[in-house]
Amino acid sequence: MTSTGLSPWKTRKERERDREMKREAVLRAAARAFNEQGFHKTSLDDVAERLNVSKPTIYYYVRSKDEILFECVRIGLERLDAASRTVLPGGTGLARLIALWTEYARIVTEDFGRCLILVGEDPLPVETRRQLRALKSKIDHRFRSVVEDGIADGSIRACDPKLIAFAGAGALSWIARWYNHTGPLDVDTVARQLIDVLVHGIANPPAAAGALAAP
Amino acid sequence: MTSTGLSPWKTRKERERDREMKREAVLRAAARAFNEQGFHKTSLDDVAERLNVSKPTIYYYVRSKDEILFECVRIGLERLDAASRTVLPGGTGLARLIALWTEYARIVTEDFGRCLILVGEDPLPVETRRQLRALKSKIDHRFRSVVEDGIADGSIRACDPKLIAFAGAGALSWIARWYNHTGPLDVDTVARQLIDVLVHGIANPPAAAGALAAP
Structure with missing residues (x-):
């Protein structure tokens, strides 16, 4: 313009x-x-x-390579933070967690989200690292509270909310390592299948097939 | 002596x-x-x-820091390789996958396994990187074939074996990042709970509660 x-x-x-x-x-x-x-x-x-x-x-x-990395990781985290604040309409805790995980998968396969997972804040000086970790921890707690809501409303079975949050973060962050944008599967398909594993498990017969909403 | x-x-x-x-x-x-x-x-x-x-x-x-990293990652991978070769007694594909995942969690929380996950082969020169990636790929295929066995014998529901292998690797490798050896949970407890999520899912009601064998 x-x-x-x-x-x-x-x-x-x-x-x-x-x-x-x-x-x-x-x-x-x-x-x-x-x-x-x-x-x-x-x-x-x-x-x-x-x-x-x-x-x-x-x-x-x-100003520097450190400033660039700080900004890249911060943007990745800000996007997760925004997703964790906005994906909170009505619905059960489980439905909200699924929506959140779907967004999470999209973000960690984009440039800044991948940088957050693949590089992260570790190479940065201690003070900036601390700022980024505080933001991480805030996001992490928001994920856990959605799990807690799901346990409270009966849509998620009783287990340690922290472990469920970590299981999801691990399985979905791993996509950033192996996902190939030029491959046959698009990110949403991969995310949907991984989330389906987390929601229903792999044991046969599955818990409640078909309960996973399309994104 | x-x-x-x-x-x-x-x-x-x-x-x-x-x-x-x-x-x-x-x-x-x-x-x-x-x-x-x-x-x-x-x-x-x-x-x-x-x-x-x-x-x-x-x-x-x-001889060098590179040689040290190569050896650390190689030892981590050799341990995964050994586990994937030996944890193959009788039992269903699902039971063998659970045994394999349990070993995987133990290995990635030990010094060499953590190094494999947290540092990995990326900093190394291309030739040594290639050697380690070949070993990684062999292990990865062995995990997938256990999943395929489980789908064939009906213990694992039909889905993409590659995605199940990645879901497990992601959720369990993540432990290497957040697990604190001085915390209240021991590795086997954490692994058992994460594997339970992968096997039965988090949806309420669970698929088949109690089917997960103790390690």
């Missing part, structure tokens, strides 16, 4: 939007590089090359 | 055993350091310090 009226210069709002968009492009290119090559093996030169710009251009948007 | 008879010198066999034991101590100390601090943040000085020896002593047993 160009500026309004006669002026060939962009308005401040346009400039800000432009900068925000370019900053996100830098972060996304870096997330992809980290996910493919690893954080330590990726240089800012690699990121610049992926965007066909020079390294000084990159520094106009971010 | 000291040498037999009158000689105060060790026999060749004793010297070899001694060397092997010390090499494993180096690898284990390194695995713990990698698991706690990350591979890139760990120096061979850190490893030497953990063992109260000098860095040259470390070099008597291993």
